[in-house]
Amino acid sequence: MSNRIADRLEIHECLYRYARGVDRLDYDAIVDCYFDDAVDAHGSYVGSAAGLVEDIRSRHQIIDSSQHYITNVIIDFDGEDRAHVESYCLAFLREQASEEGQPQNEAMSRCRYVDRFERREGRWAIADRVVVFDEFLTNQVQDLRRDEWVVSRRDRSDPVYLWGRDGSTPRP
Template sequence: MTNFIDCPPMIGVEGDPMTNTDKLQELWDREMIRDCIYRYCRGIDRKDEAALRSAYWPDATDNHGAYQGSAEGFIAWAMKTLPTIERGIHQIHNMLIAFKPGGAAVESYFTALQRQTENGVLVQWDMAGRYVDWFERRGDEWRVARRLVVFDWVEQMPLPPGSEAERFGRRQPIGGSWPDDPIYALIG
């Protein structure tokens, strides 16, 4: 049985053993990358353009299935599309971060549930996949420089019966968009 004292030292991007300062920096960098992914999800689900914009570098690109191009173009496309989405929830699951020279390769598994209007008809989607991102740190901030969305599961679901008021009942408040969702009152 190997104990932790006998384990080889952690090796950094350049192949050298990591100092405690390097290890703390890597932990901080990992948290900043996770925070960026979570801001992206809030931005999409709450229709919060500022949160969405904060996840990408201005010169970033996004290959998002239906949209392919600049991140700036994706944000504009999303802000036009999001009003057709009655409800949307993005959840992040497994996240692997590999630091490389110049940035980090990040694979984040997601589940997205969306109820939206398509061609005048309300539909519900259950989707899962991965954000395959190249992150760059500029100054002290990490953001997406390149994104590829890989879809591993897409299923149209039957709509539940009844109105939202009937389905949610006493389960209040119901989540909403920026600036009306309860989170914005909390964070100011």
């Protein structure tokens, strides 16, 4: 039983690292969630993880904020080294404003990741994924963040990569 707990934790961690990778545009982290021969059917994109990264790189050029929430993870093991995993995902993608201070379009997607995870050479990763969409909505939003707040960044300068890592607490 305890090995299955460790397996579940590793699968969960992979799902969460994928979400962080997309939200921070950490392309290496995205690719690391897949095996080299994995296939991802992701909306209009179907192909390898490397190709998915290029698709995200292109589609997210106009996105200034991205948050993926992974929930309701169900893991059904199929032998020692294979698991069928369903995860709900709620994603918010906000487009850059046409002019500073203007309303922005924000897309909200409710979808599910239907994955086949495999363990190869001791590592669990995605071997096959299809994204099943429930709905895709857009709204106009107005960002009301204050200037003194710590702001997220879509790269490795985001506080998650830096905050307290060297023993200090950097400030924006």
